Amino acid sequence: MTSPGSILEMEEKVLHGRRVRVWKHLPPTFRQFLLHTLHTYSDRQFLSSPLPAPRRRHPSSQGGSSSAQTDDSRENVTFGQVLEKSLRLAAWMRKRGLGVGSKVMIGGRNCTGFIVAFVATHLIGGVTVFLNAWLPREQLIWSIRMTNPSLVLLDEERAEILGPYQYVRETDLPDMFCWSGSSYLPTLLDVFDTPVDVNPILRGDGLEDLGPEGDAVIFFSSGTSGFPKAVLSTQRMALSNLWSGMVAPARAALRAGLPIPPLPKPTDPQRTLLLAIPLFHVTGCLSWLMRAFFAGSRVIMMRRWNTEEAIRLIVKENVRVIGGVPAVVSSILQSPSLPKDQTFDTVFYGGAPPSSHMPKEVKSKWPKGGLVQGYGLTETNAYVCSIAGPDYLDRVMLRGPPVPICDLKIVDPTTRQRLPTGQVGLLLVNGPQVMKCYLGDEVATARAIDEDGWLDTGDIGCVDEEGFLYIKDRLKDVIIRGGENITSSEVENALYALPYIAEASAVPLPHDRLGEVVGAVITLRPSQNHTRQIEERKIISDIKARGTLARYAVPEMVMIHEGPLPKNVNGKILKKDLKLIIQKQWEKRKLERSEFRSGASRSGEIAVRAKL
Missing domain, CATH: 3.40.50.12780 (ANL, N-terminal domain)
Known part of the structure; x- marks a missing residue:
């Protein structure tokens, strides 16, 4: 091979x-690879992207239907059209003094403008910084400031969120532009529509220092807790x-x-x-x-x-x-x-x-x-x-x-x-594919990558x-129950083996004597959601009957969650959120049991005294 x-x-x-x-x-740089493929497939259809959703005065509720999901207004562009837009944007960037190593942050939903910004940045040898578009405003600003890009390119939704902060001195944000129509930030529509001389971009003028070991991309780690780290990698x-x-x-x-x-x-x-x-x-x-x-x-x-x-x-x-x-x-x-x-x-x-x-x-x-x-x-x-x-x-x-x-x-x-x-x-x-470093965090980098x-x-x-x-x-x-290590995956796979389980997540529950015991949060498959036959006792009984889990790994509590389990934007289940939900119910259940035992004990005392 x-x-x-x-x-x-x-x-x-x-x-x-x-x-x-x-x-x-391997192609030496993104620039070389992208130019080759965009020219090779120039006449082919490339992207089908939803057009910006119209702003609503009264948005629909979370449970209702949304035009953002059913609106069929889309734009379709070829590889050649993406190249043309990208070359014009790249020429505009060069006029602003950007070039090899310049960091350009891109923030938005999946759309044509995002991909054009990505291609244009690499045509000038820049470094693409990928902003997690679904973060709250405070974390968006934090991500911009900690990576310190020369330029920020956004979609219309992020422009509305961040636009008012561009001129606030305390935020110290770089120049920001919107690649579609916006009343909150300057737009790039004229840049895309105006013919310019792109031959210097095609020739690679001023890109003599661009090579395979130069910086290329910054992704934010997709952790499910805390602030993400900025992962810097070379071409x-x-x-x-x-x-x-x-x-x-x-x-x-x-x-x-x-x-x-x-x-x-x-x-x-x-x-x-x-x-x-x-x-x-x-x-x-x-x-x-x-x-x-x-x-x-x-x-x-x-x-x-x-x-x-x-x-x-x-x-x-x-x-x-x-x-x-x-x-x-x-x-x-x-x-x-x-x-x-x-x-x-x-x-x-x-x-x-x-x-x-x-x-x-x-x-x-x-x-x-x-x-x-x-x-x-x-x-x-x-x-x-x-x-x-x-x-x-x-x-x-x-x-x-x-x-x-x-x-x-x-x-x-x-x-x-x-x-x-x-x-x-x-x-x-x-x-050779392991990252260069966590940008601006030498301590975290040293913890993650050893000297070898x-x-x-x-x-x-x-x-x-x-x-x-x-x-x-x-x-x-890993859940540690009385010294026994239990992987959440073995519990989850035992749950997935039940034909009515759609999603499953195993999490630890606090225990006074054992330290931790196993808990699980599940959702039911669509065909099971409206039946009353599936309940916690049946799930635990079915797991025990299959015999695929050790006795100590069988969940002590199973919570049936309504709707999909919470996930981050990359599809990873947010276990920290589920822990809070199920542990709250676990503590409530423990309290109810304690009160029941206490009541039963008092009833026994009264009965004994009555006999005496």
């Missing part, structure tokens, strides 16, 4: 003082994901006795994919958007995730590729609105742990579709491991072998000594004799 002359050929280099394996044929670090994404299909083909799939060609049939996760997330940008550039795919975008709107677009636009995070796939799988004859070419997910039952459920529903799972982090620019084909179906808890440029190590979380094969411990990762370049992932898992990785849990999510 990585033999000399192959597209996945590797070579050794010394980068940042460390010897690593790198992809030999090579971020672009490595493009080549790493070819590993799983290549390996699956070889295992099946087939040749490795060739690089995409302009003559290949165009496929349409549904972009269901934010572009400001590493998976949305580096795995989905960059793959669409690479293959010349058509991209269907949504304002925000909504299952009914997603299915409407899937049917209308003939979407052939779906995925993102497991929650997206699960929502489509379980929706009664999906036509029974709907098929897909590929289902790909990563970014959050899937249930052990998802792979076989996907293949049962769409047997001819390819199934790919990836494991990685923001700090590794997505791919660390990937798996596709029969290997994944045979071992559903598998995350795959590491991509060839990457090394794994399982260590004791306390001593950091390497553990034997098969033993569960803390996962460390090393390779090993990144602490915060995940616990093990590696088998074949070098395949199994992820058990986040280290911080």
Whole structure:
């Protein structure tokens, strides 16, 4: 697969003082890659994006229907039109003095303007800073100030939120512009519509210092608690994901006795994919958007995730590729609105742990579709491991072998000594795709990456004799019951095995004697929501009857949650929110039991005295 002359050929280099394996044929910069693909597929349809939603005087309630989900007003642009807009914006940036290394922050929903801003920044050798658009105003301002960009480009919603603060001296914000119409910030519409000389941009004038080891992207970590960290990576670090994404299909083909799939060609049939996760997330940008550039795919975008709107677009636009995070796939799988004859070419997910039952459920529903799972982090620019084909179906808890440029190590979380094969411990990762640093936080960087370049992932898992990785849990999510370590994933998979469970999250509950016991919050599948047969006692009884969990791992309390479990914008379940909800009920239940026992005790005393 990585033999000399192959597209996945590797070579050794010394980068940042460390010897690593790198992809030999990887494009050196985003600029070179983007110019090539935009020219190659110039006449193809590229983006289908919802137009800005009209502002409402009386917004609908959260539970009602929203025109933001059903409005069919969309713009469709070709690869060539994206290039034309991007070149004009890049020329405008250069006139403002921006160039190699200049940080440009991009904030907004998935739309054409976002992608044009991304391309334009890289055409001048800049660094794209991806603002988490769904953060509250205070955290948006904090994110801007801590990364200190030269320029901020926003959609109309973020312009309305941040526009009034541009001229407040205390906020110390840089120049901000809106890529669509706005009454809160200067707009870039005239920039897009006005022809200019873009030949200096095409020639790369002034970009002599641009190279693979230069800074390229800043993503904010997608943690589910606290303020996010700004993850800075170089051109090579971020672009490595493009080549790493070819590993799983290549390996699956070889295992099946087939040749490795060739690089995409302009003559290949165009496929349409549904972009269901934010572009400001590493998976949305580096795995989905960059793959669409690479293959010349058509991209269907949504304002925000909504299952009914997603299915409407899937049917209308003939979407052939779906995925993102497991929650997206699960929502489509379980929706009664999906036509029974709907098929897909590929289902790909990563970014959050899937249930052990998802792979076989996907293949049962769409047997001819390819199934790919990836494991990685923001700090590794997505791919660390990937798996596709029969290997994944045979071992559903598998995350795959590491991509060839990457090394794994399982260590004791306390001593950091390497553990034997098969033993569960803390996962460390090393390779050329590991981030450069947490911007502006040397202490956090030193805690995350040791002197030899090993990144602490915060995940616990093990590696088998074949070098395949199994992820058990986040280290911080392990439940310790009387000295017994219980991974939340083993409890969640036992719950997912019950046919009426839609979503599940295992969390610790405080216990006076044992320290912690297992609790769980679940949602029911749509067909079960209106029955009264499913209750806590039945769920716990069914888990015990299956015998897949040790007695001490069976939940002491199961809360049935109305509606989807709370998630961050990247589809990860917010366990900290669920802990607060279920622990409050747990304490209430303990109090009620205590009062009941106290009342029963007093009744016994009265009875004894009466007899005396």
